[in-house]
Amino acid sequence: MRGERTMKKTKMILLEPVLSRTVYSIIRTTLLLLSLTLTAICMPYVLSWSKQHTLTWPAEIPLSWTKAFVQMETASISGAEPSVVTQWFSRVKQTASNPSNWLMMEGVFFDRSVAYANSNEAGIFPEPSESVPPTDWFFSGIEEDALEPSTELQESPAASVLMPNKVLLYFTHSRESYLPYLPETSDPNKTHHSKVNVTQMGPYIKTALEKRGVGAVVNDTDVVGKLKEQGLEYWAAYDVSREVVKEAMSATPEITYLVDVHRDSVRRDVTALEYEGKVYAKIALVVGGEHEQSDKNLALAKTVHEKLNKAIPGISRGVYVKEGAGTNGKFNQDLTSKALLMELGGVDNTFEEIQLSADVFADVLAGIILEAEAVGQP
Incomplete structure (x- = not known):
């Protein structure tokens, strides 16, 4: 028994x-x-x-996430030498932690992007991303009360302008606003307002350029308002702003440079820069990669990027080429060889910070234009 x-x-x-x-x-x-x-x-x-939300990827995958992923994937491996698993984990971590290896996003669409910037510069990622408002909220007409900026957004006009009407300033996403002025709003995708928004920077940038000898035209057409009136969704904004730009160029033939001014949806840790006791709103430049003028626009954007960072190290996050399925690929930049799309700060920046950066941008752009014109003179 x-x-x-x-x-x-x-x-x-x-x-x-x-x-x-x-x-x-x-x-x-x-x-x-x-x-x-x-x-x-x-x-x-x-x-x-x-389709109604913007996803913002972190600048680097947290180490804990990567470890958890590798541990799950290696849990069923039997008989593997510890050194083999360690080497594999090291390779996966190196690849996953480098943002340039990720499939990046623009708004709600996946696309292939190339960042033209020194890879050792801190903060060139994440790339620019639009805060796409939820469709229902966008068409509802509801918006929270906004605070008016405490700073003066318009300087005194320049005494004289050497080159009038060279630059067109316009705003495809005309209602992009800033969270410090929307006290009842915390969602970056709802940081839009019909009155307190990025278009208020138009007169300021215009005056800043003119004080440096280059004339500018501001077109503050409420493109987003036109979208709502016509029942068009947010992604159609570039179709509407294209007509605005074409009309402005037809009415003012002297216009050679286009600057589409936006506000980025990424957060303050990416868009704020402290330098010599002042806080600047970082700038990012976007180039459409799917038209014949692309290389020329890219060359201009790279020059602006380099000169910005020479003036204030780190103020430019980089130049980003957008192309491929799901992205506009043009951004109206096929209308001239001298077009820029500028992300001026992010949702958390203040107008004071944006003004400081606008002054630096105006100084750089005016210098480029005046130098180009001088070279072109007989």
Whole structure:
């Protein structure tokens, strides 16, 4: 009897690992099937949600995330030498932690982008991203009360202008606003306002350019207001602003430079720069990569980027080329070889910080224009 009990006990001990692995396999397979089913059910809702929200990726994947991923993937590896797993983890971490290897995003769309900046410069990522308002909220007409800026947004006009009407300042996303002036708003995607917004910087940038000898024209057409009037969704803004730009260029033939001024949706840790006791709103430059003028626009943007950072180190986050499926690819820059799309600060910047950066930008752009004109003179 004692021998039989011992044999049964031995069999149970031998069977326990087999049973454990079987149960584990059944549970794992069940969970996998359940996750696939839930994914299929939820995907339509996820896609609908993604069209109404902007996702901002972190500048670097946290080490804890990467470790968790590698641990999950290596949990079922048996017989692997520790050194092999360690080397694999090191390669995965190196690849995943470098933002230039990620599939980046513009607004709600995936696209292929190239950043033209020194890879050692801190803060060139994440790349510019638009805060796309939720569709229902966008068409509802609801907006929170906004605070007027405490700073004066218009300087005294220049005494004389050497080159009148050379630059057109316009605003495709005309209602992009800033969270410090929307006390009841915390969602970056709802940081839009019909009165307190980026268009208020138009007269300031114009005067800053003119004080440096280069004339500018401000077109503060409420492009987003036109979208709402026509029942068009937010992505159609460039179609509307294109007509605005064409009309302005036709009315003022002297216009050679286009500057589409935007506000980025990334947060303050990316867009604020303290330098010599002052806080500046960082600038990012975007170039459409899908038209014949692209290389010339890129050359101009790179020159502006380099001169900005020479004036204030780190004030320019970089030059970003947007091309591929799901992105505009032109941004009206095919209308001239001297077009810029500038992200002037982010949702958390103040007008005081933006003004400081606008002065630096005006100084750089005016210098480039005056130098180009001088070279072109007989």
